[in-house]
Amino acid sequence: MFKNKNILIVVSGSVAAYKSATLVRLLIKMGAHVRVSMTHAAQEFIPSKTMAILSGYDVLTDLFAGQGADVVHIAWAKWAEVIFVVPATANIIGKLANGIADDAPTATVIASAAEKIVVPAMNDVMYNNPAVQRNIEYLSSDGWLLIEPSIGFLAEGYEAKGRLPEPDMILSEAAIRLQAKSGLLHGKKVIITAGSTREALDPVRYITNRSSGKMGFALAQAAAEQGAHVTLITTVTKPAIYGVNQILVSSTQEMFDAAIAAFETADIFIGAAAVSDFKPEKTDHHKIKKTGDSGLTLKLVQNPDILKTIGQHKTHSQIVVGFAAETQNVEAYGADKLVTKNADMLIANDVSRSDIGFSSDDNSVTILTRDKQPEFLDRAPKITIARHIISRIVTL
Ligand SMILES: Cc1cc2nc3c(=O)[nH]c(=O)nc-3n(C[C@H](O)[C@H](O)[C@H](O)COP(=O)(O)O)c2cc1C
Missing domain, CATH: 3.40.50.1950 (Flavin prenyltransferase-like)
Structure with a gap:
């Protein structure tokens, strides 16, 4: 420089x-x-x-x-x-x-x-x-x-x-x-979600997943490097990144509310959080106690679908990017999600591999768009993958 x-x-x-x-x-x-x-x-x-x-x-x-x-x-x-x-x-x-x-x-x-x-x-x-x-x-x-x-x-x-x-x-x-x-996203407003959501069972327990939020944070940094005003809606507390405004949430519902509100004035939405599809039907106000020898049956209901809702609401000038974290048929599920969620780009990654994906510093993904051949990115640090994804988003 x-x-x-x-x-x-x-x-x-x-x-x-x-x-x-x-x-x-x-x-x-x-x-x-x-x-x-x-x-x-x-x-x-x-x-x-x-x-x-x-x-x-x-x-x-x-x-x-x-x-x-x-x-x-x-x-x-x-x-x-x-x-x-x-x-x-x-x-x-x-x-x-x-x-x-x-x-x-x-x-x-x-x-x-x-x-x-x-x-x-x-x-x-x-x-x-x-x-x-x-x-x-x-x-x-x-x-x-x-x-x-x-x-x-x-x-x-x-x-x-x-x-x-x-x-x-x-x-x-x-x-x-x-x-x-002089960045390619100078002045653009980018909303990114990151991390695993927490669905409370009671005041001390919750259902979650193994996502660390590292991919979303890397994307936030890569977008900020290109001059974007980034709002990062996340469940993970990490040191602030220059140019990135963090909103801390916990449940999928909270992430949904924050994302929908921020998207109204945004240019780009990137859903990198691993949101829980389901949540307990009810959250106990007090810690659930063990009673006798019997087990516990939890009833789960569906959470709101952040990516789908945003895909339905997007205007022609807004770009929506989703992630598909899959353990099998990664590319096929990703391609399906691209259409059903009305997204412009889908990043498919295999979270069954221990060397990439959740919690790892590296990732390997396939970038799917509507009009181009899928692009496979071999294993690389998440920031490298993030910078490439951002450069592909710029071309959209
Ligand atoms: C020992 C000492 C340390 C000073 N340290 C600072 C400082 O860290 N920051 C500051 O704004 N002024 C500091 N000042 C006051 C400035 O030196 C003073 O306002 C001076 O007029 C600044 O002139 P300049 O801006 O033209 O360099 C210090 C003054 C002294 C005597």
Whole structure:
């Protein structure tokens, strides 16, 4: 992502300024062309000499020093393809959000059409100050990419939000956001279901299945990488993925309600959850007790069919993708489901194999559509399979 790119690092006067030296090193290792501009305050924390040696360029610190016929800050502004303001103080955020260009770094940034990334670092009270938050929102609405500070040990000696994320984290988050901006699903709304539903028998017991939700999470990540706004309706609690809004549910009925509501304004629905076809006819309010030697007969009734209902409601501009988790005749059942559920694509996978499918990190699937030959994808990590599925959905 950053190889051969012209990257300007703007360093402002935060105690975290020392981390920008590592950022420069990492970018140079990746093959980027890096230049650095520093505020007056930044040089109190790290010498410009260090940054000059690391980047291989004189550091731009003074708007007027050394000005000949070339106007240096304009030349640098044109040269830069990506600008990182790392760390960004409350002060520089305020200036950049309001078009104030009273020193070399701010004048260069404001004169540049480059992609801009801001990574704030400051005391938590400062960060939560309404004026600072307002300025961050201004930058976001002006198209800046924001990488939020992390929660961690601050220079003040306590844990809070405001710490500059580690440079490798900054670069991987920036790469995801930059790729998403030009992604094939940029601006599209994608709904994905993931995980196994739980059908309660009583307050402590439930019927479920072995699905881990990994395939749905991989699809959410792959869609977000392509710039989609993803809503992931899931029964599984996992760390958030950038660009993915998670809705936590438990039963099929809850997943159904959330999916139907979200689908109204969606472009794409992907049903990757392993939903329970049946649920107990009644759920006991108290734990079911053992009585004598007799067994227990459970009566199950059908759950609502999420994929079928969504398939019936879809408009011409909406795409519906289902999964068929089968243990036999995988492709034939999948092809049948494609038609009966009115889906545009069906992903058939064999969940009887222990090396793929449920809980595994790998999968092997067959992609079925109405107008193309089935496409078999050999065993690969779920994220690789997910990226391929998303690229096929894009062609629909
Ligand atoms: C020891 C020290 C640490 C500071 N750390 C931060 C910080 O982490 N974040 C911040 O926004 N301001 C911090 N400041 C305040 C800024 O340095 C100050 O607002 C300065 O005017 C910023 O100028 P600049 O944005 O042009 O670099 C710190 C000040 C001192 C004295």
